[in-house]
Amino acid sequence: MRDHIVVLTGAGMSAESGLKTFRDNGGLWENHDVYDVATPEAFQRNPELVLRFYNERRSQLESAQPNAAHKALANLEKDYRITIVTQNVDDLHERAGSTHVVHLHGQLKQARSSKLEHAIYDIGYGKIEMGDLCEHGSQLRPNIVWFGEAVPMIETAAEAVATADHVLIVGTSLQVYPAAGLVDFVESHVPITVIDPGEANVSRARVIRKGASEGVLEWVRLLGDG
Template sequence: MAHIVVLSGAGISAESGLPTFRDVGGLWKQYSVHDLASPGGWERNPQLVLEFYNTRRQQAREAQPNAAHTALAALESQHRVTIITQNIDDLHERAGSSNVVHLHGEIMKARSSVDESYLVEMNDQDIALGDLCPQGKQMRPHVVWFGEMVPMLESAADIVATADVLLVVGTSLQVYPAAGLVDCARPNCPITVIDPGEDVKVKGATIIRKTACAGVPEWIASLKL
């Protein structure tokens, strides 16, 4: 059974109506990424950071998986599929994908600000100032902020190295270190990039200039493994 590895990014979730980090809009436009998504911003104003991520969590709850998510989930009936996503939403899982690695964390979980192993599923809840872990420290979103290490990066690199086929969808491959994962693929591994933009360049890759919803089902239909 072929191992298909998928690197997914914000573009696949955008088609479900989820704004990218820089497109959240509204009152958040007045703040920088360093205010909302960095350890320094958390230190300065944890209430602001919690409100921002509570908003994003609500948006994720209201969004629904799209045709690209469901097509990738259905692919598991024929092949071994591992999805490595830069997205913090749970749309891949809700579509039915069973093997998802989140590089940048998961918006639907909270964790202790002093113990990364202490995780809580948020379900329909928000994180409030004063929500404490067993060590008596504030709970925070289970996401990787700018300036923090990406704990799943090494595991993701090992997974990419085992790919028989690599699909990149919904990401312009401009954000490092995640963008460097394509370089971990074996020299003979076929790579396909599905992205409607013109700025994605991967040496030796097949480029499909379509959105995720249009390109992923088309790519799957053309697979010959």
Template sequence: MKKKLVVLTGAGISAESGIATFRDADGLWEGHDVMEVASPQGWRKNPELVLDFYNQRRKNAHTVQPNTGHKILANLETDFDVRIITQNVDDLHERAGSTNVIHLHGKLFESRSTLDPTLVYPIEGWELNVGDKCERGSQLRPNIVWFGEAVPMMEKAMEEAVQADIFLVVGTSLVVYPAASLVDFVDDEAPIFVVDPKLPEMRKRTNTYLFEEKATTGMEKVASVLRSNYV
């Protein structure tokens, strides 16, 4: 029976494909205050700005490809029951071939009704504009979890973390909650592997293994260790 490998990924894994990390050192995201483009208040204040911001993110996402890190995670499904929990809104995990992906912060290529959050639609191409409406006549918004909003997939992610035989953290600073709390749900007997060029602050356990590297090179080493010791 394959061991369950649960993976938490963040912006670092997609950065190597050319997708901007969420926040730069100055607190701006692609030149914008994050609260202008990633909060309910920002949406109410200037929906045109928010829609354009995500249109540009989508346009950029169409030009990039999954990198070695994404592909290694997909290939690990041959030897492990891999469940990916990602903080990223892009679709690079799926495009690399991963079949079990939980998007904590929503999906860039989906829209949803502002009236009924259960009405979700795929976005063909890259544009979502003012005047695009759901079947009930309300404006569509990006299907993204903004600051101050509930994280509907968090409960499912916690269930996966609790059941993990092995837990892997790739390309995330572990500062954005509630996602960062997932490591606390991992059984004390389960090894935790961490891959990031700037290793996050976290509770050290005897079975924590740190790889101070970017996702692509670090994942090559981790995959080798996993296959040697846990298959």
């Protein structure tokens, strides 16, 4: 049976593809305070601003490309069972070729009903406008898990981590819960590697102090040598 590798990815993974994240700049995301664009209260207060913000992110994503780290992880599926658990809302893992991706914080290319969480629609890189309604008559919103909302896929992610033979953490400081708690589900004998040019906050982890692409390529080489 092939080893199961679970990869936890965050903002640093997509940053090398040119996608900015709010943690780069003191709580700002593309010059917007995250509490103005990434909370249910923000959507209630100014839905036009929130929709415009995510429409711009979707347009930006359309021109972004998977980087070497995305491609290297996708390529591992030839020899290993790979589960990607990502905090990113882009589709770069899928476009690189990864086939089992768990999106903790939702997906930018989806809309959902503002009243019914299960009414989800694929919209590609198109826009969501005021007046765009689900079939039940409520305004559509981005299918993004905003601050203060439940994370529907966290149990799926925890189950994957609990069955891992290797855990790789790339581009995330794992400071935001519930994602930060996923490492608690890793079996004690399972090796954990963190790829981050800064400080790692995961105990007992081997740390590769490099950016996502350089670090993932090094880790893949070490995996092959092991």
